[in-house]
Amino acid sequence: MKKFILRHFIAGSLLALLLLIQACAVNPVTGKKELSWMSEAWELQTGERYYGFQQQAGGGYYTIDPDLTLYVRSVGKKLIPFSARAHLPYDFVVLNDSTPNAWALPGGKIAINRGLLIELDNEAELAAVLAHEIVHADARHSAQSQEVGTIIAGGQVLATVLLANSDYNHTALQQGVALTSLYGQTRYSRSRELESDQYGMQYMREAGYDPRAAISLQETFVRLSNSNKAGVFSTLFASHPPSQARVDANRASAAQLPAGGLLNRQRYQQEIAQLIDRQPAYEKADKAGKAIANKSYRPALGYAQQAIAIEPNESRFFELKGIALNRLNRAQDALQAYSRSIALDPNYFSPLLRRGLLKHELKSFSGAERDLKDSLKLAPTQVAYATLGEIAERKGFGCSQAMGYYQQAYRAGGSQNQEIQRKLAALKVSCPAN
Numbered sequence: 001m002k003k004f005i006l007r008h009f010i011a012g013s014l015l016a017l018l019l020l021i022q023a024c025a026v027n028p029v030t031g032k033k034e035l036s037w038m039s040e041a042w043e044l045q046t047g048e049r050y051y052g053f054q055q056q057a058g059g060g061y062y063t064i065d066p067d068l069t070l071y072v073r074s075v076g077k078k079l080i081p082f083s084a085r086a087h088l089p090y091d092f093v094v095l096n097d098s099t100p101n102a103w104a105l106p107g108g109k110i111a112i113n114r115g116l117l118i119e120l121d122n123e124a125e126l127a128a129v130l131a132h133e134i135v136h137a138d139a140r141h142s143a144q145s146q147e148v149g150t151i152i153a154g155g156q157v158l159a160t161v162l163l164a165n166s167d168y169n170h171t172a173l174q175q176g177v178a179l180t181s182l183y184g185q186t187r188y189s190r191s192r193e194l195e196s197d198q199y200g201m202q203y204m205r206e207a208g209y210d211p212r213a214a215i216s217l218q219e220t221f222v223r224l225s226n227s228n229k230a231g232v233f234s235t236l237f238a239s240h241p242p243s244q245a246r247v248d249a250n251r252a253s254a255a256q257l258p259a260g261g262l263l264n265r266q267r268y269q270q271e272i273a274q275l276i277d278r279q280p281a282y283e284k285a286d287k288a289g290k291a292i293a294n295k296s297y298r299p300a301l302g303y304a305q306q307a308i309a310i311e312p313n314e315s316r317f318f319e320l321k322g323i324a325l326n327r328l329n330r331a332q333d334a335l336q337a338y339s340r341s342i343a344l345d346p347n348y349f350s351p352l353l354r355r356g357l358l359k360h361e362l363k364s365f366s367g368a369e370r371d372l373k374d375s376l377k378l379a380p381t382q383v384a385y386a387t388l389g390e391i392a393e394r395k396g397f398g399c400s401q402a403m404g405y406y407q408q409a410y411r412a413g414g415s416q417n418q419e420i421q422r423k424l425a426a427l428k429v430s431c432p433a434n
């Protein structure tokens with residue numbers, strides 16, 4: 001018996017040791033040994049799997065100015081050869097969101113909001129933002145986050161990692177459309193932030209940029225965090241908190257690096273010229289979003305129309321117009337506005353979802369079904385699955401289809417969980433055992 005226990009004890013210890021070895025890995029950027037919960041294969045898979053959803057959740061691709069993404073990508077590509085894991089499948093994208101924020105998924109999928117681009121002065125500052133995010137991916141910062149690791153290891157469905165970044169999405173959140181966040185708002189520790197700044201500045205310098213842009217960038221952030229715009233910046237400040245200590249640390253890092261390098265101010269200002277021109281329209285749209293959140297639908301409609309008058313090709317403005325019209329009980333006009341929004345950008349889930357839900361309210365079930373299914377291809381939401389379940393029940397496919405939709409709705413998670421559980425329980429009673 002003792003032998004048996006001993007043998008099992010040894011086997012158990014070996015297993016524990018094996019797990020420990022796997023968890024202890026060398027940080028590819030710093031060369032230091034530290035805990036890492038996930039393999040590179042996991043990083044690549046996670047990045048690939050959630051990149052699309054996170055873009056949707058972060059306001060969607062900036063469709064109206066695809067050249068801006070090409071430009072950001074070209075700056076990012078200059079930095080990649082100097083990263084510790086240059087083989088990662090890096091990508092860079094501009095998202096249609098006024099919140100000044102940037103994020104990186106494991107595996108090197110990086111996004112920057114137009115709301116941050118508008119605050120930058122030159123290309124070197126953009127390089128500083130991108131290099132900082134590259135280090136987060138490069139040094140496995142989010143793969144090391146135990147929080148993220150255990151959630152994924154625990155098998156929880158991350159299909160609902162849609163986040164609520166902007167006022168506009170907060171509106172969606174209140175309507176039960178948008179969901180919770182994970183990556184876009186990952187909080188990095190102070191030491192991770194400093195590490196990303198420090199190594200990011202090295203990458204920048206090696207790519208030919210003036211690393212002092214990382215100092216001016218931090219100074220801008222500190223200034224903004226002390227200004228009346230601080231609230232607007234809260235997402236950025238939560239995930240990458242600015243501080244005088246970071247400014248000082250960056251000054252010390254710059255002193256260690258060879259002097260000189262490019263700022264490319266003129267080029268940057270040229271590249272964001274269209275964004276600057278559209279800024280008054282986005283400010284009106286942000287006001288519309290806030291008015292909707294405050295249930296002031298008539299002013300919201302006014303602001304949305306002013307935004308459209310300045311820029312008639314921005315899909316998001318028509319969606320805001322549609323929300324306001326719908327709330328003012330002008331359902332047919334709202335449908336038209338949503339349709340215009342979808343025509344201008346068919347690859348954003350939100351207007352499809354809203355048009356689908358409105359069609360469902362208007363008892364136009366087959367149209368609703370089409371829109372909801374299309375929205376699910378872009379981003380999984382509880383409300384879309386649950387509504388498809390209701391439509392299936394109405395058609396008499398309760399046992400075969402509705403149950404499946406309700407199960408997916410439940411897995412997606414959200415405010416309707418209890419109601420969905422009740423519906424599932426009722427179907428289980430009425431459906432045949434198999």
Ligand SMILES: [Zn+2]
Pocket residue numbers: 132136188193196239240
């Ligand atoms: Zn950061």
